[in-house]
Every structure is written in C-alpha cells, then in structure tokens.
Amino acid sequence: MSEQVLTDCFFDSFDLHPSLLAGLHESGFTRCTPIQALTLPVALAGRDVAGQAQTGTGKTGAFLVAAMQRLLTLPALSERKEADPRCLILAPTRELAIQIDKDFRNLGRATGLKSALIYGGVDYDKQREQLRGGVDIIIATPGRLIDYFKQHVFSLRAVDVMVIDEADRMFDLGFIKDVRFLMRKLPPRDKRLGLLFSATLSYRVLELAYEHMNNPEKLSAETESVTASRVRQSVYFPATEEKMPLLLNLMASADVQRSIVFVNTKVAAERVTTRLERNGFRVGALSGDVPQKKRQKLLERFQRGEVDVLVATDVAARGLHIPAVSHVFNYDLPHDPEDYVHRIGRTARLGAEGDAVSFACDLYAMGLPDIERFIQQKIPVATVTRELLVPPPRRERAVHEADAQNAIDDASDAAESSAIEVAQADKPKRRRRRSGGGGGGGGGGGGGGGGGGGGGGRGRSSGKPAPAAPDGS
Numbered sequence: 251m252s253e254q255v256l257t258d259c260f261f262d263s264f265d266l267h268p269s270l271l272a273g274l275h276e277s278g279f280t281r282c283t284p285i286q287a288l289t290l291p292v293a294l295a296g297r298d299v300a301g302q303a304q305t306g307t308g309k310t311g312a313f314l315v316a317a318m319q320r321l322l323t324l325p326a327l328s329e330r331k332e333a334d335p336r337c338l339i340l341a342p343t344r345e346l347a348i349q350i351d352k353d354f355r356n357l358g359r360a361t362g363l364k365s366a367l368i369y370g371g372v373d374y375d376k377q378r379e380q381l382r383g384g385v386d387i388i389i390a391t392p393g394r395l396i397d398y399f400k401q402h403v404f405s406l407r408a409v410d411v412m413v414i415d416e417a418d419r420m421f422d423l424g425f426i427k428d429v430r431f432l433m434r435k436l437p438p439r440d441k442r443l444g445l446l447f448s449a450t451l452s453y454r455v456l457e458l459a460y461e462h463m464n465n466p467e468k469l470s471a472e473t474e475s476v477t478a479s480r481v482r483q484s485v486y487f488p489a490t491e492e493k494m495p496l497l498l499n500l501m502a503s504a505d506v507q508r509s510i511v512f513v514n515t516k517v518a519a520e521r522v523t524t525r526l527e528r529n530g531f532r533v534g535a536l537s538g539d540v541p542q543k544k545r546q547k548l549l550e551r552f553q554r555g556e557v558d559v560l561v562a563t564d565v566a567a568r569g570l571h572i573p574a575v576s577h578v579f580n581y582d583l584p585h586d587p588e589d590y591v592h593r594i595g596r597t598a599r600l601g602a603e604g605d606a607v608s609f610a611c612d613l614y615a616m617g618l619p620d621i622e623r624f625i626q627q628k629i630p631v632a633t634v635t636r637e638l639l640v641p642p643p644r645r646e647r648a649v650h651e652a653d654a655q656n657a658i659d660d661a662s663d664a665a666e667s668s669a670i671e672v673a674q675a676d677k678p679k680r681r682r683r684r685s686g687g688g689g690g691g692g693g694g695g696g697g698g699g700g701g702g703g704g705g706g707g708r709g710r711s712s713g714k715p716a717p718a719a720p721d722g723s
Contacts, residue, residue, distance in 0.1 A: 259287035261315075264294060267322040269360040270315065277356045283308030285471040286315070289445075294319060298444040298466035300459040302451045305571070305595045307471055310353050310415070313339070313445045317411040318358055320443055321386060327437060330408030333384030335366075337411040338436070340392055340429060342419040344369040344542060345549070349571040350415065351389045363387060370394045371542030378403050392420075392428035399435065406435045410442050412462075417448040417455045418588065426458070433462040440464050449588055480598040484632040485608040485618065488639075493581060493609050494525050495639050500579070500607060501531070501559070502642045508552070509577040510560045512593050514584065514614075522581060523561045529644050536562040564589050572596065578606045583614035587624035607632075 259282040261274050274280070282290065285303040292299050293316035303309040317337050326336055341347040351367040358365075366380045368390035377394070381404045388395065388404075398404060412433070420426050436442060444463035448455045451468060459466045488496050501509065511526075513519050516537040523535040534548040534557045551557045553572055560572075564584060575597045584590050590608075597604025608629065610618050622628055 256281040257284055257287045259290075264290055264319075266315070266319055267361070269362070270318050270322060270358070272360045273357045274315070276359065279311065279357075283311070283471075285309050285469070286312040288469045288471060289313070290316060292467050292469065293443065293445060296320075296443060298439075298459075298463040299446070300451060300456065300463070300466040300468050301445070301447045302449070302468075302470040303447055304449055304471075304591060305416075306598070309447045309471075310350055311357065313413045313415070313447065314350070314354055314357055316443070316445060317387070317413060318354075318361055318363060320411055321363060322361060324410065327408045327410060327441065329437070331405070333382065334405050334408040335385055335388045336408060337387040337413070338406065338409050338432070339387065339389045339413040339415065340395075340420075340432065341389070341415045342391065342423050342425055343416075344371065344391060345545070345571075346416060347389050347391055348546075354387065354389065365389055368395050368398070369542075392425045392432060396428055396431060399432070406432070407437065409436050412436055412442055412444050414446045414458075417446050417458060418450055418452065421454055422586070422588075429458070430462070436462075449591060480603050481594050482603070482605045483594065483608070483629045484605070485610050485629045486632050486634050487610050487615065488634050490611045490613060492634065492639055493611055494522070495641050496609065496634060497522075497579060497581060498526075498529055499638045499640070499642050501577075504577065504605070507576040508555070508558070508572075508574055509579060510562055510572075510575055510593075510596050511579045511581050512562060512564065512584070514563065514582040516563060518582060519561050519563055526559055526561070529642075532556065532558045534560050536560055538563060564593070574602070576604055578604065580606070580608035583608055583610055583617050583621070585614075585617060587617075587621045590621045591625065 260280060261271065261282065262280070266274075285301060285307045286309075289299055289301055289309075289312040293313070299316075301309060301312070303312075317339070321336050330336065339347075339350060341350055347367060347369050351365055354363075354365050363386040364384070365387040366377070366385040366389070368377050368381070368388060370391065370393060374394075378398055378401075381388070381398055399406070414420065414429065420429050439462065444459075444466060446455070446459050446463065446466065451470070456468075486496060497511070500506075511522060513522055516539070519535045519537050523533050526533045534552060536545060536548060540548070548557065548560075549572070552560050578594050578597045580590070580593060584593065594604075594606035597606060608618075618629070
C-alpha cells in the first residue's frame with residue numbers, strides 16, 4: 251500500500267488475536283488506513299460505528315478485523331446452537347459480497363473461522379447446504395438470504411456482529427426493506443456489535459443506523475483526503491455525436507492500460523461495446539442482466555488483462571475491486587452525484603493514481619453543477635480540439651489463445667443457460683400436476699410417461715427464459 255493513504259497507526263498497537271494478526275502480516279498489512287485508524291479503537295471497545303468512507307479506503311479491512319476479533323475473543327451468545335452464524339455482513343451487490351469474502355479468506359486464513367457467501371444467480375441447493383452445515387460468518391446480498399431464512403435454513407438468534415456495507419446503495423437499489431427485515435430478526439442491539447459504512451451519512455442512512463444500532467459513533471474519512479486528490483479529473487463538452495470519436499482518440503493517445511467506460515443504460519453499453527470492438531479493442535460489457543457466471547468470467551478476464559476495456563452501468567459495476575485501472579471514462583455523466591464519486595473510485599485505489607475523464611454532452615451536462623457541488627470542487631475543463639474528433643486508425647487486434655478459449659466458454663455458458671431455462675420451465679408443470687386431487691394423482695402414476703411428455707411440451711412452448719436476478723437477490 252502507498253504511504254499516501256497510511257497513517258502512523260499500526261495493527262500491532264491493538265491487542266489483536268495472534269491468528270488475526272498473523273493473517274494481516276501475511277497479507278502485507280502493518281499500518282492502518284485513515285478509516286481503519288478511526289474505526290478500530292471504537293469497534294474493538296465494543297461500540298457501534300456509522301462510518302463514512304468511499305470504496306478503496308480500506309473500510310472492508312476495518313469491519314472484518316473488528317468482527318473477527320470479537321468472534322475470536324468473546325464467548326458466543328448463550329442462545330447459540332452449533333450451526334448458528336455469529337456474524338452477518340450485508341452488501342448491496344454480488345461483486346461486493348464476493349470481494350468481501352475474498353478479503354475475509356485472506357485476512358482470516360489462520361483463524362479457523364468459516365464463512366458462507368450467499369447471493370443470487372448461482373447454485374441454490376449448494377448454498378443452502380453450506381448454511382445448514384454451520385458457519386461463523388455469513389456474507390450476503392439480502393434477497394436470497396431472506397429466502398433461506400424464511401425456510402428456517404439458519405437462524406439469526408446468536409449474531410454477535412452485524413455489518414451493513416454501502417448502506418446508501420441499499421436504498422438506491424431498493425433493498426432497504428429486506429435489510430430492515432433481517433435487522434429485526436437479530437438479537438437486541440445492546441447484545442451485539444453494529445457496524446455500518448456508507449459513501450454518505452445522509453439522513454436516511456443515519457435513520458437506519460439509529461433505528462437498528464446502539465447509539466453508533468459517527469466517523470468520517472473525508473473523500474478529498476483519501477480518494478479524489480489522487481484522481482486527475484477532467485471534463486470535455488462534446489456534442490452527443492462527437493462522444494465516440496473523442497473516446498476513441500483519447501483511448502488511443504493517452505496511456506490507457508486498463509479502463510472502465512461508464513454509461514447510463516444497457517442500450518448505451520451495447521452500442522459503445524460494439525463500436526470499441528470494431529476499432530480493435532478487447533471489450534467486455536457489464537450490465538445488470540448479465541448472468542452471474544458470465545459476469546465473474548468477464549471480471550476475471552479483465553483482471554488478467556485479456557480484456558482491455560470494461561463498459562459498465564452503475565448497478566453492474568458498484569462494488570468492483572479491480573487493481574490497476576488507469577482510466578475511468580464517464581461516457582455518460584451520471585444522474586446522481588454520488589454515482590460520480592463511486593465511478594471515479596474505480597481508479598486511484600489504495601494510494602495509486604488515475605484519470606477520470608467525463609463527457610458533458612447536451613443530454614447530461616445539466617447534471618455537472620450538482621456533481622461539482624457534491625465534490626466541492628470545479629472539475630478542470632479540457633478542450634475538444636478538431637484533432638480529437640478525427641476518427642483514429644483502426645487498431646489491429648492481437649489474437650490471443652485466451653480469446654479462443656473464451657469463445658468456447660461463452661458457447662458453453664449459453665448451452666448451460668439454455669438447459670437451465672428448459673429445466674426451470676418444466677418444473678412448475680410437474681408441480682401443478684402433483685397439486686391436483688387424490689384421484690388425479692393415482693391416474694398420473696399409471697400414465698407418467700405420456701403425462702411427463704405433455705407437460706414438457708407445454709413448458710417449452712409457453713415458458714419464457716427467467717430474467718436475471720437483481721444484484722441484491
């Protein structure tokens with residue numbers, strides 16, 4: 251980690267469990283980031299925290315260290331049965347939940363604590379069996395977790411630590427009702443530790459904190475001191491039809507190593523992806539309805555350098571932790587100023603530097619004053635020169651062995667998705683036949699072969715592919 255975002259506070263200065271301290275040292279962490287230095291003294295003393303911090307500031311490490319320390323040093327609640335979880339961590343998106351679990355496995359490698367990662371879009375039965383087997387920590391998006399809870403797969407009666415990460419996005423994505431449902435199932439607030447983190451401590455976020463936490467202490471690691479100061483921001487004012495040639499020229503002329511292009515809609519993502527691919531870039535599109543397995547493969551390819559550019563919408567890209575992103579392009583300015591901060595937070599993470607380039611076209615330029623008020627600074631204006639609007643020569647796309655394998659993987663994913671959709675379409679038909687009267691059930695036993703074939707035919711003719719689950723499912 252860079253010295254720019256580290257304090258003089260050392261993890262060794264806290265009385266941490268030896269196994270936890272070993273995990274920190276093995277992961278290369280010796281000194282705290284600002285939000286960690288603020289959070290740990292309060293949380294380790296058993297007091298609740300409502301923290302304001304952007305992504306890339308080390309907040310995940312702050313709440314994981316506090317949670318694991320409590321689980322390792324304090325006895326479980328008397329109500330706990332062997333399979334009951336002791337810590338619940340809620341995240342608004344699948345990618346953020348996956349990243350939290352990855353960080354837990356690194357930091358907690360020597361602790362012996364077990365985690366379950368729960369989110370939609372993957373094997374339902376496998377996750378259920380994992381919960382039934384018993385874990386110490388649940389890291390989850392709200393929707394699917396509630397499904398398991400209502401089926402009595404697990405209990406929240408013995409939770410010692412409750413964490414809500416990116417609380418503001420829980421509101422933005424419509425998951426706050428689910429969050430409140432789960433919070434009401436926890437032990438009383440004075441019997442557990444509550445940790446909440448958000449990019450902004452708005453009225454609604456603080457209302458949630460005071461509603462479900464025990465007089466939380468408000469802490470803030472200012473955006474300007476830990477993120478924005480290391481991002482070189484600029485804004486161009488192109489006409490709408492000038493945005494694509496401008497993007498192509500900037501990507502060709504600047505030292506763009508790994509970049510994310512943000513757009514506001516799925517349609518825009520598809521259009522930008524197509525144009526970039528035609529110009530020789532290896533591009534991946536990340537929108538909210540991309541199946542989870544495909545999303546994960548795309549992110550892995552991006553991290554390995556097999557994809558040059560990620561074109562993404564806000565919902566799809568929130569919570570991504572991808573190292574060495576040199577440039578963020580706001581092809582469309584976001585509607586919400588908070589989204590601007592989260593977008594540019596994809597670069598300049600943990601002490602690195604990066605560039606955030608925004609296009610204020612006639613469709614979205616009216617949002618720029620709100621963004622500048624929110625970040626409390628004017629974004630430097632760059633000039634759209636005539637040279638930047640001349641279509642650059644098309645790049646020769648290098649052929650990699652990975653490209654051929656990725657094509658095979660994509661075809662395999664498509665076949666697998668098709669098989670799953672047919673199976674899902676068939677299932678409800680059989681369920682409705684079983685729900686009939688007793689006489690019908692007896693007849694079904696004698697003519698099972700013909701009935702099954704008819705049910706399958708109806709499922710294929712009328713069933714539609716199920717839409718992708720939302721990020722919070």
